[in-house]
Every structure is written in C-alpha cells, then in structure tokens.
Amino acid sequence: MIRAQAVIDRAALAHNLRRVRDLAPDSRVYAAVKADGYGHGAVTVAQALREADGFAVSSLDEALQLRWAGIDKPVAMLSQQLDVTVCDQAAENRLEIVVFHDSQLEVLASYIGPPLTVWITLDSGMHRLGFASERAGEIERRVAALERVEVAGWLTHLACADEPSRPDTRAQLDDFAGATSGRAGLRSIANSAGVLAWPEAHADVVRPGIMLYGSSPMLDRDAARCGLEPAMHLTAPLIARNRIAAGETIGYGATWRTPQDMDLGVIGIGYGDGYPRHAPSGTPVLLNGVRVPLVGRVSMDMITVDLRDAPDARVGDRATLWGGGLDVDEVARHAGTIAYELFCRLTPRVRFEVV
Incomplete structure (x- = not known):
C-alpha cells in the first residue's frame, strides 16, 4: 500500500x-x-512546458539541473550572486x-570569459x-561599457498585483515605464x-509561476475562475476507522472532543x-468524493x-489532501x-508519479 503520493499531471501543466x-x-x-518546479519536479515541469519560450530559476544549481536534463531553452537566474565560477x-x-x-x-567588470547575456x-x-x-541611465552606461556582456532587457517585480484595487501596481508600472523609456532591450x-489582472504589465516577456501549477495568485478568484487546472493530486490512504464514544478527546493536546458517538478515520x-502541521480542525479532506473535516492536531505520520x-469509507480508500476536486488554495x-x-x-517520504 502506497502511503502519501503526489501525482503530477503534465496535461494540466500544458493547459495552464x-x-x-x-x-x-x-x-x-x-x-x-x-524551488524544484514549486515542488512538482523542475525537470518534469520543464519537459511538460516545452512550448515555453524560456524558464526562470533562482540559482545556478537550479539552472544546471535543467541543462543536464537536456532542456535547451533560455534559462534566467533570478537571484544568483556572481563570482568568476558562476560567470x-x-x-x-x-x-x-x-x-x-x-x-x-563589479564581478562582471573583471570577467574575461565568453560573452554573457544579462537582464537588469x-x-x-x-x-x-x-x-x-x-x-537606470547610470546602470545602462556601466553595463554598456562591459565588452563581454550583452543586455537582453529590463526586469521588475510586482508586489501587489494580486489585489487589483490597490494603487501600488499602477505606481510600479508608471515608475518602470519612465525609467526604461527609450532604452534598448526587452x-x-x-x-x-x-x-491575470494587469494586461498592461504583459510587456515583452511574462514570468508566470504559481498559475502554471493550477493555483490562483488572486485574492478575489479561485483557480477554476482563472481557468486553471491543478497539476498536483496529493493522496494518502485511510489506515483505520474507529468508533469513538461521545465526549472523548482526540489527538495530541486533546484539542477536539467528539460531540456524539461517531466514527473517526485515520489517514x-x-x-x-x-502536510501543514498547523492545519486546524475543519480543514477539508476529500474521501470518495465526500468532504470530511480534519479533527484534532496533525501528527507526524497521520x-x-x-x-x-x-x-461507506473503508480502510484502504485513498483520501485527497489537495487537487482532484479539492482546491489547494482552500486548504x-x-x-x-x-x-x-x-x-x-x-x-521525500511522498512518492511522486508523473502522468
């Protein structure tokens, strides 16, 4: 019997x-x-998203993982410090x-190797x-003076785009537009x-992350309303079904008490x-298509x-913790x-399967 299992859906990734x-x-x-493809497996995700124009990672190690797997599209390292070896x-x-x-x-100024492509x-x-x-003008001049560096373009990151009613994003867009006006590059x-929410921010290159995995980044709409499909289906087996008398406490800390004679399941x-340790009683779990609430504290193994x-739930039935009918954002x-x-x-205790 497989314990916790995460099924990664390549078709859902491609759909998103x-x-x-x-x-x-x-x-x-x-x-x-x-972050290893947001926990889905970076190589698996990159292969499923082979129609993307390029990929964004955090570090050199993450980038090399893609190259060693044969991913030949452009890869940008978003937050990598530089030294000669990295260059x-x-x-x-x-x-x-x-x-x-x-x-x-400063590192790029002393670099003497083959040409490099950079984003500012x-x-x-x-x-x-x-x-x-x-x-912006000063940085553009300093980079232009580097003989072995070619500028792909200009980049910024939005802080509050998930809340369209706030003025912050408009201010950021105006600031970036003014700073880059007339400058070469994407x-x-x-x-x-x-x-999802700011067409005027699409520009030359978009850098989607969480929406590719079927989760909504928006505070005002869920993944289904965004037209997204979950790429991960996390399940685990029901390993016990127990009849507990009314008034008994459940789990560590005795934080939940049975309101009547009732059946409890252990997953x-x-x-x-x-699985999040601080998930409270009432957090939904899906069992044979029925929503059943978590009760008591989350333990290490159950x-x-x-x-x-x-x-009708029986020992051996598999419960869905998220995906497959239970929105991860709700959990x-x-x-x-x-x-x-x-x-x-x-x-690593979770067994991954790619379909």
Missing part, C-alpha cells in the same frame, strides 16, 4: 501554459520552475544572468532586489497575478510528509478526520499559509 498564452498572446513566456558556468551553459546589485557589476532588474517599488529606478514585468499522512458524512487558507508553501514543503 496555454492559458497564459491566451491571456498574453503577444508576450514571450519564461515559466518559473524555481564561467553561465557562459558555458548559455544561462542568462539577472543583475540586481552593484557587487554583481529595477526596483520599481517592491524594495527587495533591483537598482533604484533613478539609476521588458519583463508580469508574474502570475500580473498575467496516513502528516507533517513528516509535508491526521484524523470526522467520518459522519462518509459512512492553504485553512492552514494560514499559501499554496506555494504547501507544494514546496512536501518531503
């Missing part, structure tokens, strides 16, 4: 990429596959460097990575929320598999659910987190 194309038909797509590896493997700090420019990041208002927008702005997944609405909201974290925290 087509959704990006439908929304941003005039833009190139750099698919974000950092040499980037040139040898045709990787694109995202430049966001003066220390990187401007801080249009998120205040995380990037050069201040008012420095423009890249939109993340998943930008793709073979816990925080040791990456969770307990209320089976009053699932009288994340109950657990006080986001789908990104749920995906990325699955542990």
Whole structure:
C-alpha cells in the first residue's frame, strides 16, 4: 500500500501554459520552475512546458539541473550572486544572468570569459532586489561599457498585483515605464497575478509561476475562475476507522472532543510528509468524493478526520489532501499559509508519479 503520493499531471501543466498564452498572446513566456518546479519536479515541469519560450530559476544549481536534463531553452537566474565560477558556468551553459546589485557589476567588470547575456532588474517599488529606478541611465552606461556582456532587457517585480484595487501596481508600472523609456532591450514585468489582472504589465516577456501549477495568485478568484487546472493530486490512504464514544478527546493536546458517538478515520499522512502541521480542525479532506473535516492536531505520520458524512469509507480508500476536486488554495487558507508553501514543503517520504 502506497502511503502519501503526489501525482503530477503534465496535461494540466500544458493547459495552464496555454492559458497564459491566451491571456498574453503577444508576450514571450519564461515559466518559473524555481524551488524544484514549486515542488512538482523542475525537470518534469520543464519537459511538460516545452512550448515555453524560456524558464526562470533562482540559482545556478537550479539552472544546471535543467541543462543536464537536456532542456535547451533560455534559462534566467533570478537571484544568483556572481563570482568568476558562476560567470564561467553561465557562459558555458548559455544561462542568462539577472543583475540586481552593484557587487554583481563589479564581478562582471573583471570577467574575461565568453560573452554573457544579462537582464537588469529595477526596483520599481517592491524594495527587495533591483537598482533604484533613478539609476537606470547610470546602470545602462556601466553595463554598456562591459565588452563581454550583452543586455537582453529590463526586469521588475510586482508586489501587489494580486489585489487589483490597490494603487501600488499602477505606481510600479508608471515608475518602470519612465525609467526604461527609450532604452534598448526587452521588458519583463508580469508574474502570475500580473498575467491575470494587469494586461498592461504583459510587456515583452511574462514570468508566470504559481498559475502554471493550477493555483490562483488572486485574492478575489479561485483557480477554476482563472481557468486553471491543478497539476498536483496529493493522496494518502485511510489506515483505520474507529468508533469513538461521545465526549472523548482526540489527538495530541486533546484539542477536539467528539460531540456524539461517531466514527473517526485515520489517514496516513502528516507533517513528516509535508502536510501543514498547523492545519486546524475543519480543514477539508476529500474521501470518495465526500468532504470530511480534519479533527484534532496533525501528527507526524497521520491526521484524523470526522467520518459522519462518509459512512461507506473503508480502510484502504485513498483520501485527497489537495487537487482532484479539492482546491489547494482552500486548504492553504485553512492552514494560514499559501499554496506555494504547501507544494514546496512536501518531503521525500511522498512518492511522486508523473502522468
């Protein structure tokens, strides 16, 4: 009997990429596959998204994983510090460097290897990575003076695109447009929320992430309303069904008490598999098409659910923790987190299958 299993649906990944194309038909797509493809397997995802124009990762190690797997599309490293070794590896493997700090420019100034392609990041208002927008002209001149560096374009990142009513995104777009006006190179702005809610942010290259995996980045609409399909179906078996008397407490800390004589189910997944430890009682689980609530605390290896609405559930039946009819974003909201974290925290105990 397989314990926790995550089935990765390549067709769903491809569908979600087509959704990006439908929304941003005039833009190139750099698919974000950092953090091991948001926990789905970077190589698996990149192969499923072979129609993407390129890929975005965090680091050199992540980029090389794609190259070693035979992925030959452009790969941009979004937050990689630079030294001579990184530059040499980037040139040898045709990787694109995202430049966001003066220390990187200092390394590039001393670089004597084969030509490199770089993107210049401007801080249009998120205040995380990037050069201040008012420095755009200075940075452009400094990079132009580097004989072995070619600029692909200009990049920024949106902080609040998931909340269209806020003014922050409009301010960022105006800031970036002003800073890059008249400058050579492509423009890249939109993340998943930008793709869905801000057509004016599509520019030359979009960088979708979470929407490719079937999760909504928007606060005001779920994945189905965004036209997305879940790419991960996480399941685990029902390993016990127990009749418990009224008034008994359940699990560590005795945080939940049975309101009547009732059946409880024990499902073979816990925080040791990456299921969120802080998921509270009431978090939904799907069992044979029926929603049953989690009760009591999540343990390392198991969770307990209320089976009053699932009288036909039997030991060996597989429960869905998310995907396959249960929106991961709903589970994340109950657990006080986001789908990104749920995906990325699955542990090696979970068996992965690709279909």
